Amino acid sequence: MELSIPLVDLKAQYRTIQPAIDEAIQRVLASANFIMGSEVAAFEEAFARYCGATHCVGVSSGTAALELTLRAYGIGPGDEVITVAHTFIATAEAISAVGARPVFVDIDPATYTLDPDCLAAAITPATRAVIPVHIYGQPADMTRINAIAREHHLVVIEDAAQAHGATWAGTPAGHLGHAACFSFYPGKNLGAYGDAGAVVTDDPAVAEAVRLLRNHGRHSKYIHEQKGFGHRLDALQAAILRAKLPYLDRWTAARRRLAARYTALLADSSLALPAEAPDAASAWHLYVVRSEQRDELLAFLNAHGVAAGIHYPVPLHLQPAYADLGYGPGDLPVTEAVAATCLSLPLYPELCDEQQDRVVELLYAFEAEREQGNPG
Ligand SMILES: Cc1ncc(COP(=O)(O)O)c(C=O)c1O
Incomplete structure (x- = not known):
């Protein structure tokens, strides 16, 4: 039986914005420019501005955003990264993918976000970073998390996959830590029509590192400065996301x-x-x-x-x-x-x-x- 009230209704959303989406898709098809290029750059600029940040690097998914950000900070084997267990598995998979150890801490019973007291208690000499998850769209207590992280020299990476458009003390999600990772999975508040993600940061070195890593470690076509990944945001998704952002x-x-x-x-x-x-x-x-x-x-x-x-x-x-x-x-x-x-x-x-x-x-x-x- 078709459920009469769905959990999310992407068809209803498409009906409200169809001309803008169709125009964006046609524009990319006519340009035949499907990889990187001006569509990706234009969305990155628009989304960085939306978050109040300096840099946005489009990548292939929220999972890739998390993994590449951890790599950009040089986090790997022997390191511990504190996060929550009340999240989608991608948050922890990214930590595992770089060879670091996820350390799970408990959540606040009222907001379901990372409990700062538990963060403080879980820090060891091996702790390098914390990934607070803005679960269900609500930012974690970034005032206390940032204060604890500063004291212990931890990198703060927001998992903002569910929190496009949220704020904490008036500051947008995406501009509340050292770097933030977004997913544009179709059902997210800002959703692509396929997989897509982004890393947002004010740190030019981190943005640059993610740019290299997402595209096989290269700036130019034939020179690979390091071993990277095929984790680019594609032009069609970028054009769709840019058409949706004003809404x-x-x-x-x-x-x-x-x-x-x-x-x-x-x-x-x-x-x-x-x-x-x-x-x-x-x-x-x-x-x-x-x-x-x-x-x-x-x-x-x-x-x-x-x-x-x-x-x-x-x-x-x-x-x-x-x-x-x-x-x-x-x-x-x-x-x-x-x-x-x-x-x-x-x-x-x-x-x-x-x-x-x-x-x-x-x-x-x-x-x-x-x-x-x-x-x-
Ligand atoms: C909290 C959280 N983190 C990470 C991800 C991973 O994003 P993606 O599915 O785009 O890889 C998601 C979404 O699925 C998520 O909800």
Whole structure:
């Protein structure tokens, strides 16, 4: 059965911007310039400006952005990089890919972002960097994280894959650490029509290093100054992203309005609702509630034609892929509690109030049904 309210609706978005997208694609096809070139440079300039940063280097994905940034800082075997386990696995895979060791720390129970106290406690002489993840679109506590990092000479790399358009204390995500990594995976707040990503930084040496690494270690066609990678942003995706960028602020405003509306409408429910830190303006990539009956609630919503998601059901420290690190259940109690109860509700700029009302109605209907089934 086709779900009548999806988690995200990229077809609806395309309908609102079709002329701009089609024009961008046609322009690239007519130029037959598909690799690097002016489209990539123009998007990089526009996105750096959007983030308030000096440099943006387009790459092939958010995963590549993270890996190349770590390499640009010379992080590798013998180094530890502190991050969270409540994230998509790419955050940690990038650390593993450069040969460093991911060290997972717990999250704040109110915001679900990296807990600065846990960061401070996890630093060892081998710690080189911290990757706070702006999960669900809300920046981590960058004031405290940066202060701790300064004291211990750590590199701060934002995982801003979910946070285009968010701010912390008025500063945009992407300009809150030494470098920031964005994903433009199609469902992200700024999404390409395929894989794409970017590294944003004020540091010219880091930008230069990522530029070399993404394109086989070369500036000119035949001279490879070092061994690099094929991790370029392609021109079609760059043109699509540049066509979409002017819409990002209004999409973020629509997400913020819908998130506030969920919060008001669900105030009388027994769900734990997401909180915004006083310094944060979340980009609301996801609106995530928590329920002790999460799996039943998800099944109930699906049965009534509403999609919902779980981001993420198994934290990274308990994934088979990271069994070698030796973590076990109970090591990250807040992370594990959130993973067991979190549920992402439909949220995208084109979601209309009637659709949102239907989701809310079902959430209350589930609670009423439970109360009837379990008197007392
Ligand atoms: C928090 C986070 N980090 C990294 C990534 C990796 O980005 P990509 O899928 O573009 O490689 C994603 C998205 O999938 C993400 O949500």
